[in-house]
Every structure is written in C-alpha cells, then in structure tokens.
Amino acid sequence: MQENVITSLTNGRVKRLVTLQAKSAERLREGVFIVEGLRELERCSAAGLEIAEVYYCPAILPQLPAVQCDAVFEVTQPVYEKIAYRGGTEGVIAVVKTRHMSLADLDLPEHPLLVVLESVEKPGNLGAVLRSADAAGVDAVIVCDPLTDLWNPNLVRSSTGAVFSVPCVACSSEECIAFLKERGIAILTAQLQDSELYYDTDMRRATAIVMGTEATGLTDVWRRAADAHIRIPMLGTVDSLNVSVSAAILMYEAVKQRQ
Numbered sequence: 001m002q003e004n005v006i007t008s009l010t011n012g013r014v015k016r017l018v019t020l021q022a023k024s025a026e027r028l029r030e031g032v033f034i035v036e037g038l039r040e041l042e043r044c045s046a047a048g049l050e051i052a053e054v055y056y057c058p059a060i061l062p063q064l065p066a067v068q069c070d071a072v073f074e075v076t077q078p079v080y081e082k083i084a085y086r087g088g089t090e091g092v093i094a095v096v097k098t099r100h101m102s103l104a105d106l107d108l109p110e111h112p113l114l115v116v117l118e119s120v121e122k123p124g125n126l127g128a129v130l131r132s133a134d135a136a137g138v139d140a141v142i143v144c145d146p147l148t149d150l151w152n153p154n155l156v157r158s159s160t161g162a163v164f165s166v167p168c169v170a171c172s173s174e175e176c177i178a179f180l181k182e183r184g185i186a187i188l189t190a191q192l193q194d195s196e197l198y199y200d201t202d203m204r205r206a207t208a209i210v211m212g213t214e215a216t217g218l219t220d221v222w223r224r225a226a227d228a229h230i231r232i233p234m235l236g237t238v239d240s241l242n243v244s245v246s247a248a249i250l251m252y253e254a255v256k257q258r259q
Contacts, residue, residue: 005074009082017083024149033151035094043161044096053095060091085153101169103179112139113254114208118218121147127158128244134162136251141166144173177225180208186227189218195229203254211247214240
C-alpha cells in the first residue's frame with residue numbers, strides 16, 4: 001500500500017478531486033466517483049466496489065481503518081477542506097471505480113418489487129428513494145431518462161450508502177417498459193388522474209411502482225403502459241408530496257401486503 005502526504009492546495013491530485021466532485025462529465029470520462037465518510041466507505045467496500053484511491057486527514061481521522069486500496073494519501077486539514085464536498089465527513093474521501101449495471105444484469109426473484117423513477121432531476125431525491133428502497137427490501141431501482149448521474153456526490157451522501165446495496169439501473173422509458181412487459185411485471189403508475197387508492201391495489205404480485213417528477217408527473221408513455229393507476233389521498237390544500245416521500249409510502253404498502 002502506497003502512502004504519501006499532500007500539503008499543497010495546488011497539487012494536481014487536489015485539483016482533480018475538486019473537478020470530480022463538481023463535474024459529472026469528468027466522472028463519466030474517468031469511470032469513477034467520489035465517496036466521503038467512514039460509513040459510506042465501509043458500505044462501498046462491503047458491496048465489492050473497487051476503491052482506487054483513499055485520502056484521509058489525520059487531524060480529523062487519527063487512524064485510518066483497514067481498507068483494500070493500493071493508493072493511500074494523507075492530506076492536511078486545509079487540503080481536506082478544499083476537496084471535501086460537505087462538512088463533517090470524518091476526514092476520509094475515496095475515489096471508487098464505477099460499476100455499471102444494465103437491465104439484463106438484474107437478478108430478480110419470482111415476484112420482484114421494483115421502483116421506477118422517470119426523469120428524476122434532484123440527486124438528493126434519488127438518494128432518499130434509494131435509502132427507502134434499501135429499508136423496504138426493494139429488488140431494484142430503475143431510473144429512466146435520468147437528468148442526474150447515478151454517482152453524483154449528493155446522491156451518494158443522501159442515500160447513506162444505499163446506492164451501493166440496491167441494484168440501480170439507468171435506461172430509457174421505452175427500454176424499461178419493454179423489460180417489465182416481457183417479464184410480466186405489473187406497472188403501477190402514481191398519478192392523480194383516473195386512479196384508485198394505492199392501498200386498494202394488489203402489490204403482492206411482481207410489481208413496478210412508477211413515479212414521475214413533482215412538477216409534471218409521468219409522461220403519457222408511462223400512463224399508456226400502466227396496468228393500474230394509483231394515488232395517495234391528499235386531504236390538505238397541496239396536491240403533491242415530495243417524490244421520495246411518496247415512493248416510501250408506496251414501497252411500504254407493498255411490504256405490508258407481502259407480509
């Protein structure tokens with residue numbers, strides 16, 4: 001294991017880390033993403049992802065736990081503060097090689113529970129959905145026509161590492177619909193119009209819960225493909241919930257029915 005000390009804010013590795021934190025195109029080009037914090041790093045390692053580089057600050061983290069990595073760098077606190085995406089991340093940052101999954105890679109049980117998100121824009125929302133999906137035992141999350149990359153630092157943070165434990169695939173809506181139809185997985189679209197209450201819908205069968213954006217909802221391609229339209233009752237003055245909250249409600253209805 002190679003260990004060096006980085007003290008300069010203008011070091012080439014420091015500049016690269018700042019760029020990787022900020023630019024999805026650079027993460028895509030290199031095929032890597034950034035992980036911050038001990039918990040996230042441990043969950044990343046447990047999921048079998050390859051850790052390419054580790055940077056830690058002894059002023060914050062006196063002893064780096066054992067980690068499978070050949071390139072470990074000690075950084076000063078000013079350097080760490082420059083490369084960190086957020087505060088309070090326990091003094092450790094890692095560069096991890098991206099693991100890409102396709103629909104064909106999904107190993108699903110007989111009656112899977114899937115969550116499908118169309119054109120999700122905010123990485124924090126996607127991260128929160130992944131966190132709930134992990135807790136609810138969802139078999140996979142499929143992101144259709146994504147407007148954010150799956151390895152955005154804010155997504156990794158908000159998922160608290162669930163992005164490593166829940167199979168997550170990005171594809172087009174058309175590809176996803178064909179995949180679900182071919183496997184006989186019921187498509188339940190969350191929408192206010194022409195819908196029935198979610199708890200009156202059978203989710204014990206193979207099920208995909210499909211959510212759209214808070215602003216515009218689902219596109220017509222999903223509404224037409226749906227086997228059922230479901231809604232969460234809205235008893236106040238607002239007409240929608242945060243997508244991650246809505247997704248959690250629907251996931252746990254499936255959990256209740258299946259138990």
